[in-house]
Amino acid sequence: MLTVAPGPLRPWFTPERPGPLVFEHVARTGHGRVRVDRWPDPRVVVAELPGNLSLRGDPEHLPSPDLAELTGFVDAPPEWLPALRASDPGTAPWDRLIAVLPADAPTPEPDPDVRLLTSDDAPALAGLSTDSAWIAETWGGVAGMLAAGVARGVLVDGKIAAIAVPFYLGGTYEDIGVVTEPDHRRKGLSSACAGALIGDIRARGHVPTWSTSPDNLGSRGVAARLGFVHERDDVLFALRTPIPTS
Structure with missing residues (x-):
């Protein structure tokens, strides 16, 4: 597989829609990579972030050794499932709910305890729990997330309590x-951080979206309180990785 510049491959992932925007994130942030089976005229395209992938094209043209190296939650058309299961018989679907914040939904009032996190906050995030560490995966880790200036958080006693990104x-x-x-759960911190992030997203001229699983009642509750509306049901394929439990 060849690593290539993502720009010319955007038509493989359009139109953009709410949900797992792996390709767009790679193309716009520089984190992750995009690979193809050949260049020019690729037959398969793989957009990769740590633990998150998007696959497009004909599965027959993704070499088995390259497929065997892939791990994570896979966004791919249904015809990819046989190839994924041939590589990993334990591949399982992970049902997802995709929601969008309507334009007429109010932007939450700022919470004074929530602020934009910067690289100066790295010590406060040094003890981020294993359960929470995934939050920085698509930004190359905590340092990359903080350097990007996109995370909103609450600190308590000098340690991170909640983050939205x-x-x-x-x-x-x-x-x-x-x-x-x-x-720090059940104190409204997730809603406060996500509410602040909504203001940032709208200031960038973008539309906030929310992805979760049907059994994650806590996440669904936060989304509902903030005004998100169900847009569609979706599915990711868990390739060589366990499906999280709520």
Whole structure:
């Protein structure tokens, strides 16, 4: 597989729609990579971020050794499932709910405890729990996320309590990821951080979106309180990776 500049491959991933914008995030942030089976005239395109992938094209042209190296949650058309299961018989679908914040939904009032995080906050995030560490995956880790200046958070006693970040940054949509550390849950911090991020996303001229699983009642509750509206049901394929439990 060849790593290539993503720009010319955008038609493979258009039109942009709410949800897992792996390709757009790679193209717009420089994190991750895009690979093809050949250049020019590719027959298969793989957009990759840590733990998150988008596959397009004909699965027959993705070499088995390259497929065997892929791990994570896969956004791909249904015809990819046989190839994924041939590589990993344990590949399983992960049902997803995709929601969008309507234009007429109010932007939440700013919470004074929520602020934009910067690289100066790195020590406060040094102890981020294993359960929460995924929040920075698509930005190359905590340092990359903080350097990008896109994360909103709450600190308590000098340590991070909750974070919201555009997990996927697109040209039209930004999909929100949010975590609250275990000792600070059920205090409204996820809603406060995500609400602040909504203001940032709209200021960039983008539309906030929300992705979660049907059994994640906590996440669904936060989305509902903020005004998100169900847009569609979706599915990711869990390739060599366990499906999270709520």
